[in-house]
Amino acid sequence: xxxxxxxxxxxxxxxxxxxxxxxxxxxxxxxxxxxxxxxxxxxxxxxxxxxxxxxxxxxxxxxxxxxxxxxxxxxxxxxxxxxxxxxxxxxxxxxxxxxxxxxxxxxxxxxxxxxxxxx
Numbered sequence: 001x002x003x004x005x006x007x008x009x010x011x012x013x014x015x016x017x018x019x020x021x022x023x024x025x026x027x028x029x030x031x032x033x034x035x036x037x038x039x040x041x042x043x044x045x046x047x048x049x050x051x052x053x054x055x056x057x058x059x060x061x062x063x064x065x066x067x068x069x070x071x072x073x074x075x076x077x078x079x080x081x082x083x084x085x086x087x088x089x090x091x092x093x094x095x096x097x098x099x100x101x102x103x104x105x106x107x108x109x110x111x112x113x114x115x116x117x118x119x
Contacts, residue, residue: 005055006041006108013042023049024069030090031066036098039106048076051097053105054113061113064100066093075100 003011012020013028023044031037031049040051040063048067053060062078068086073093075084077100085096 005110006039009055010038010042013044021045024090027066027069027073027090027093030094031097033091034094034098036101036106037094039108041108052108052113054109054111056110056112058113063102063105064097066090066097068093 009020010032011017013023014032016025021044023042024047027049028042028044031042031051037051040053041055041059043050043052043059047069048065050059050061050065051063053063064078064084065076065080067074067076071088072086073088073090074086075093075096076082077084084100087093087096
């Protein structure tokens with residue numbers, strides 16, 4: 001069976017593959033342990049782990065994200081506009097993201113995020 005882009009990306013992140021983006025391994029593993037997050041496209045960057053409903057730029061950018069390390073993890077609403085919570089473990093942060101996902105979230109679509117009113 002062929003891996004989807006989402007499955008391959010998660011696998012490479014969890015395995016710390018040399019060609020994978022770098023992120024906080026504890027946050028990546030905690031997020032991967034959450035079945036609803038595992039269906040989304042993970043994107044580690046600048047100390048954060050964001051989740052998207054699609055696999056290629058432009059991203060959906062409408063889901064919560066995790067930032068932080070070693071005892072202080074913040075979960076932000078989409079676009080880093082609001083802190084949804086600050087917790088002590090990556091597992092708590094991943095659970096908080098799941099708690100704030102829209103009901104219709106996932107699995108991620110392969111490709112670009114549909115832009116409203118685009119030709």
